[in-house]
Amino acid sequence: MASFKPSIPVVNPIDGAKYHHRASGEVHVIIGPMFAGKTTALLRRIRSEGNNGRNVAMIKSSKDTRYAVDSVVTHDGIKFPCWALSDLTSFRQKLGDDAYEKLDVIGIDEAQFFEDLYDFCCNAADHDGKTIIVAGLDGDYLRRSFGPVLDVVPLADTVTKLTARCELCGKRAFFTFRKTMAKQTELIAGADVYMPVCRQHYVNGQLVIEAANASSVLECRKVQSESRLEVEAAVAI
């Protein structure tokens, strides 16, 4: 059974306009490096909300075509159908007003790729009474804030930072290491290009990359797979 959301009539004190305000929205944010289980946690939460009779929808960035076009898929193959969108603002119109009204919970995966994440979460939770569960990378491969994910922390009821296992020593991994020399911030890929690492192996890895960048010998070798294997071997030492 879908939950009942009370709609409270409110008058805007500035222009006197009347609107209905739903007060029961929530924002939950799940962050961490790649392979930390962010998508797994998001799917578990969405499934459980659905099993409790709430109307759920899942959205992911259409940039992520790694495992499927119209499904969110975890690194170990668990799937859930989703809307693959380039922006969140178009979601309501694509779904239709009636269906949107009936929605209780919206999951957003690969949130780092949505420029309009903040405005969407604000409107959906504050004005439309939705529960939004956001999963995304807090940091890119250089450990810089990635897209708008950290911007929604001040809007959040809860923030959960997950960790993976360092691929080189098995300790807790907080960071995502890029094994190739590619420099662009956005590079859609999986374990072929990225690995989760602990602090020590992140720092080692960056030193190897910097040394490789400085070396004219490696600079001349543009074959990505070759340099990736060299980087992996050097970082592990």
Ligand SMILES: Nc1ncnc2c1ncn2[C@@H]1O[C@H](COP(=O)(O)OP(=O)(O)O)[C@@H](O)[C@H]1O
């Ligand atoms: N180094 C690793 N540490 C932890 N999990 C890993 C690692 N490599 C692969 N995995 C797999 O990735 C799964 C998590 O996938 P997923 O939920 O898609 O992560 P995320 O969305 O955070 O990238 C784990 O359950 C595990 O099976």
Ligand SMILES: Cc1cn([C@H]2C[C@H](O)[C@@H](COP(=O)(O)O)O2)c(=O)[nH]c1=O
């Ligand atoms: C670190 C980093 C990652 N990406 C991309 C790589 C993947 O396509 C996604 C993250 O997926 P996951 O579900 O968290 O495993 O983001 C990127 O474009 N740039 C980066 O620096």
